[in-house]
Amino acid sequence: MTSKAVTVPAEAVVPDHRPAADAPSPDRSVLSSARRIVVKVGSSSLTSIKGGISEEALTELADALAHKRNAGTEIILVSSGAIAAGLAPLGLAKRPRDLATQQAAASVGQGLLMARYTHAFGAHGVTVSQVLLTAEDFMRRSQHTNALRALDRLLNLGVVPVVNENDTVATHEIRFGDNDRLAALVAHLVRADALVLLSDVDSLYDGPPAHGARRISHVSGPQDLEGVAIGRTGKAGTGTGGMVTKVEAATIAAGSGIPALVTSTGNAAAALAGKDVGTWFSVNGSRKPVRLLWLAHLASVEGTLVLDDGAVMAVRDRHTSLLPAGISAVHGQFEAGDAVEMVSFEGTVIARGLVNYGAAELPQMLGRSTRELGRELGRGYDRVVVHVDDLVLV
Structure with missing residues (x-):
């Protein structure tokens, strides 16, 4: 053009x-x-x-x-x-x-x-x-x-x-x-x-x-x-x-x-x-x-995580990692290590990050604490969904 x-x-x-x-x-x-x-x-x-x-x-x-x-x-x-x-x-x-x-x-x-x-x-x-x-x-x-x-x-x-x-x-x-x-x-x-x-x-x-x-x-x-x-x-x-x-x-x-x-x-x-x-x-x-x-400007986004209001405040205002307890919905097909967008209920993009779990694993984890998940599903499920070091606000 x-x-x-x-x-x-x-x-x-x-x-x-x-x-x-x-x-x-x-x-x-x-x-x-x-x-x-x-x-x-x-x-x-x-x-x-x-x-x-x-x-x-x-x-x-x-x-x-x-x-x-x-x-x-x-x-x-x-x-x-x-x-x-x-x-x-x-x-x-x-x-x-x-x-x-x-x-x-x-x-x-x-x-x-x-x-x-x-x-x-x-x-x-x-x-x-x-x-x-x-x-x-x-x-x-x-x-x-x-x-x-x-x-x-x-x-x-x-x-x-x-x-x-x-x-x-x-x-x-x-x-x-x-x-x-x-x-x-x-x-x-x-x-x-x-x-x-x-x-x-x-x-x-x-x-x-x-x-x-x-x-x-x-x-x-x-x-x-x-x-x-x-x-x-x-x-x-x-x-x-x-x-x-x-x-x-x-x-x-x-x-x-x-x-x-x-x-x-x-x-x-x-x-x-x-x-x-x-x-x-x-x-x-x-x-x-x-x-x-690279994550903010070049990464290919493979999915979307919808956050509740508390998670939006934690990620955007307190700059913390994203926990499964703060996720309300998951969209897209992605694997662990892929880039995803984190959005509010209204669809506003809050951040991008590298996710620690695939799209097939996350639904069973939503709204639950990492301690509960580790106890019920085993070691490896007690991690955050997106670590703060792998997250950038947009």
């Missing part, structure tokens, strides 16, 4: 109070001195008019990132483009819709993409590495700990890790859906100082730029985007999300303690220097464990 013309209420538009040319804004100045930055680039920014990866666009991006890396800032590049790079060698005119062909294109294209990055960064004496991740790597503590250890070591060695979703093995059920949200999670995983999301659009606007829309230079919170229509996949047709997923990823990051910038790939050098380009999302929340961030 492309952007549509909108009429935005005056209060929903952030005024564009731009400083003098080339002067960094107070927030953006963090980019000029950051210790560690995650940069994400989309397929549309790397794709040529004739199809395939644009050598010019990729080289220009590598020049900007290598310059920043050689100046002392650690850079992690989250790069789309593997599927796009694999289209021409497979004789495909556009991005395939079926998963098997997407996986085939990614398998062919990933090596080609990395070869080009290796050459472009190598011209500046910078080594790159390939890191392929799946959503499962953020679900389990041991896996995301291993991913963090590997990325930290690469950065310590002066390497620029090039991260992508492992499209060749990822499934529809367990995947990020786009690399923007992957970049937001990677930024939290490595404790980055900022997230930069690059696309083929220079900034977020309050309507179509061709119709005289104004640039939104700064977003302090979700209220600043009320009434703003945001487009999806662009004209190139090689990406998967467009501006809407950039805004979602920036909002996730900013709401969890990491500032984010959304701008065009052509503005990469200016952005990394802290200049007034793009749309800046300032921090409006505290940092969270990466697993809970």
